[in-house]
Amino acid sequence: MEEIIISTLQRTMIAGTPLLLATTGEIICERSGILNLGVEGVMSVGAVVAFIITMTTGQPWLGVLAAMVAGMTISIIHAFASITLRANQVVSGLALTMIGLGLSGMLGKPYVGRPLAIKMNDFAIPYLSNIPYIGKIFFFQSPFFYLAIFLALASWFILERTRLGIQIRATGENPKAAEAQGVNVFSIRYFSVIIGGGFSALAGAHLSISYSKSWIEGMTAGRGWIAIALTIFALWNPGRAIWAAFLFGGIFVVQYLMQPLGISPNFLSMMPYIATLLILLLISLKDPKKLNAPAMLAAPYNRTER
Amino acid sequence: MIKITTSDRYNITPLRSMMTNVLSLAAGLLVISIIFLIAGVNPLYAISQIFYGSFGSIYGLKETLTKAIPLILIGTGLTLAFRAKFWNIGAEGQLLMGAIFSTWTGLTFGNSLPPYLIVPLMFLAGFIGGALWGIIPAILKIKYSINEVISTLMLNYICAEFLTMLIVGPWKGSTRFGFPGTDNLPQAAILGVIPGSRIHYSTLILALVCAIILWVVIYKTRFGYEARIIGENPEAARYAGINFFKTSLILMAISGGLAGFAGVGEIAGIHHYLGYPASVSSGYGFTAIIVAWLAKLNPLYAIISGIFFAGILVGGDAIQISLGLPAATVQIVNGTLLVCLIMGDYFLKNKINLRLSNK
Numbered sequence: 001m002e003e004i005i006i007s008t009l010q011r012t013m014i015a016g017t018p019l020l021l022a023t024t025g026e027i028i029c030e031r032s033g034i035l036n037l038g039v040e041g042v043m044s045v046g047a048v049v050a051f052i053i054t055m056t057t058g059q060p061w062l063g064v065l066a067a068m069v070a071g072m073t074i075s076i077i078h079a080f081a082s083i084t085l086r087a088n089q090v091v092s093g094l095a096l097t098m099i100g101l102g103l104s105g106m107l108g109k110p111y112v113g114r115p116l117a118i119k120m121n122d123f124a125i126p127y128l129s130n131i132p133y134i135g136k137i138f139f140f141q142s143p144f145f146y147l148a149i150f151l152a153l154a155s156w157f158i159l160e161r162t163r164l165g166i167q168i169r170a171t172g173e174n175p176k177a178a179e180a181q182g183v184n185v186f187s188i189r190y191f192s193v194i195i196g197g198g199f200s201a202l203a204g205a206h207l208s209i210s211y212s213k214s215w216i217e218g219m220t221a222g223r224g225w226i227a228i229a230l231t232i233f234a235l236w237n238p239g240r241a242i243w244a245a246f247l248f249g250g251i252f253v254v255q256y257l258m259q260p261l262g263i264s265p266n267f268l269s270m271m272p273y274i275a276t277l278l279i280l281l282l283i284s285l286k287d288p289k290k291l292n293a294p295a296m297l298a299a300p301y302n303r304t305e306r
Numbered sequence: 307m308i309k310i311t312t313s314d315r316y317n318i319t320p321l322r323s324m325m326t327n328v329l330s331l332a333a334g335l336l337v338i339s340i341i342f343l344i345a346g347v348n349p350l351y352a353i354s355q356i357f358y359g360s361f362g363s364i365y366g367l368k369e370t371l372t373k374a375i376p377l378i379l380i381g382t383g384l385t386l387a388f389r390a391k392f393w394n395i396g397a398e399g400q401l402l403m404g405a406i407f408s409t410w411t412g413l414t415f416g417n418s419l420p421p422y423l424i425v426p427l428m429f430l431a432g433f434i435g436g437a438l439w440g441i442i443p444a445i446l447k448i449k450y451s452i453n454e455v456i457s458t459l460m461l462n463y464i465c466a467e468f469l470t471m472l473i474v475g476p477w478k479g480s481t482r483f484g485f486p487g488t489d490n491l492p493q494a495a496i497l498g499v500i501p502g503s504r505i506h507y508s509t510l511i512l513a514l515v516c517a518i519i520l521w522v523v524i525y526k527t528r529f530g531y532e533a534r535i536i537g538e539n540p541e542a543a544r545y546a547g548i549n550f551f552k553t554s555l556i557l558m559a560i561s562g563g564l565a566g567f568a569g570v571g572e573i574a575g576i577h578h579y580l581g582y583p584a585s586v587s588s589g590y591g592f593t594a595i596i597v598a599w600l601a602k603l604n605p606l607y608a609i610i611s612g613i614f615f616a617g618i619l620v621g622g623d624a625i626q627i628s629l630g631l632p633a634a635t636v637q638i639v640n641g642t643l644l645v646c647l648i649m650g651d652y653f654l655k656n657k658i659n660l661r662l663s664n665k
Contacts, residue, residue: 098641105634266471
């Protein structure tokens with residue numbers, strides 16, 4: 001029993017990791033006022049690029065780096081369309097998802113079903129990993145897990161406690177006022193979208209070179225969309241995103257635990273998606289006013305309209 | 307130095323609007339050529355193969371028209387939803403729900419009713435299925451302020467799993483030798499096709515009629531006017547006392563219902579049984595988003611853009627075989643064209659002024 005609980009919690013952390021990475025990225029992006037629905041596509045590109053580079057070079061960290069560069073590059077499409085050309089952000093984000101899914105399918109075709117010989121190994125933190133129970137759950141994990149926690153905390157700190165964070169938030173709340181204060185709204189938004197893309201790509205890299213060690217088309221399985229929902233659930237706060245992501249990681253894992261009980265596997269696969277709707281319903285029922293989305297989220301900013 | 311300034315363009319003529327679309331698509335094809343080039347494929351050959359495969363032969367034309375049926379139906383419904391800025395990304399799920407409802411109707415009553423009763427009944431059931439799946443996000447959005455992009459997408463996944471659950475479980479047909487899928491529909495429930503093709507003409511006619519009706523609804527009725535006001539100026543809509551809840555419910559029932567019709571067509575016209583979600587619909591719900599966008603949210607234009615994108619789907623299949631490109635190529639083509647279309651809108655709405663300055 002004890003072992004089941006420990007392994008469940010351990011797997012919860014692994015399953016929550018990509019959600020946390022992508023959610024943190026989307027929070028930064030949305031805080032600057034840009035809604036990016038391209039997360040699913042960028043994640044897929046991250047997954048396939050990390051996989052290909054890791055397989056061909058045998059260097060997982062090189063794969064991670066390449067995935068980030070690819071994710072940031074492809075995000076520029078959305079940044080250019082929605083910031084410079086003031087296009088509809090919903091449609092532009094969807095287009096980015098289509099392109100991302102398409103590119104990953106095209107690039108990854110020769111690699112389907114090929115197992116990864118060298119993967120990203122789990123890393124035991126000295127001393128801490130020896131603590132009974134907790135050590136195994138939190139301190140003997142994939143490097144992506146530590147990275148995700150670190151990036152979430154760092155993002156929280158940057159957003160809430162630094163000058164750059166104030167600039168990002170001001171850009172999302174009131175770009176006109178921000179610009180009057182000397183903030184370059186365009187650069188801040190470009191920066192936020194591109195960083196967000198990098199985070200999403202990291203999430204994808206985790207899936208292909210650490211979580212499953214192989215690549216198949218559609219392996220992101222809607223995690224990008226769940227991350228967008230978690231952004232709302234976390235009330236645009238990377239600190240809260242940590243809890244939100246691991247709660248959902250738990251839901252992914254519970255699916256497998258319940259399979260032996262004779263429940264239809266298809267019904268269990270529905271759970272993360274149903275849970276997403278329920279969670280959104282719950283926060284809405286609790287206090288709709290607490291949903292303080294960035295005021296200018298998804299509103300294009302026109303510099304000449306002054 | 308050249309100074310670039312922009313100013314709003316007020317005189318947007320239909321001709322300019324159409325030319326912008328054509329130029330945007332041309333730009334899109336240019337970008338796609340570059341992608342093909344990087345992938346090591348001769349772009350001129352690949353693109354000509356796409357259009358030759360879809361519009362260059364009688365067989366291609368037949369297939370294009372077959373695939374245009376669901377795209378026109380869904381795209382038409384999306385023009386209405388998008389007019390009200392209701393981002394229905396869930397047409398795929400609504401299509402599947404329509405397929406589920408109509409399959410049940412066909413299997414249950416198909417043996418006891420004549421074709422002229424069972425076919426309309428199946429279309430009705432499909433419409434209801436799609437509409438029910440469509441109004442859930444409308445309720446969630448208006449009553450609980452849940453973003454419809456998220457809810458419609460989640461409902462896609464839920465519906466696909468639900469369908470799979472049915473066909474591997476309680477609905478598994480006795481004639482399938484243990485493979486997932488329902489039994490075939492009775493003969494009376496199967497739609498007629500134009501001989502020598504897969505064009506189920508009754509759904510095609512239905513699609514064209516729906517497009518015309520929806521054009522009237524959007525431009526000539528009070529309901530259509532209200533939907534447009536909600537999209538263009540929600541503040542004004544609120545002051546004018548427009549009932550957001552009622553309007554959203556109706557427009558999502560229509561949008562979902564038309565996707566449900568598409569589901570009926572795919573089941574009763576093409577497959578004749580309910581199989582895996584990916585075989586029932588090859589992403590029509592997503593492609594239709596671009597169909598609606600290219601149509602500038604006008605249902606009548608959605609007929610043309612539906613046929614155009616059906617051509618890209620068919621041509622995409624053709625180059626998969628002739629050039630060995632993966633199925634995902636079509637998604638890159640679609641996504642790139644969509645990006646170019648929305649970028650083109652910028653040049654439609656803004657005048658670009660180039661001025662030489664001395665600085």
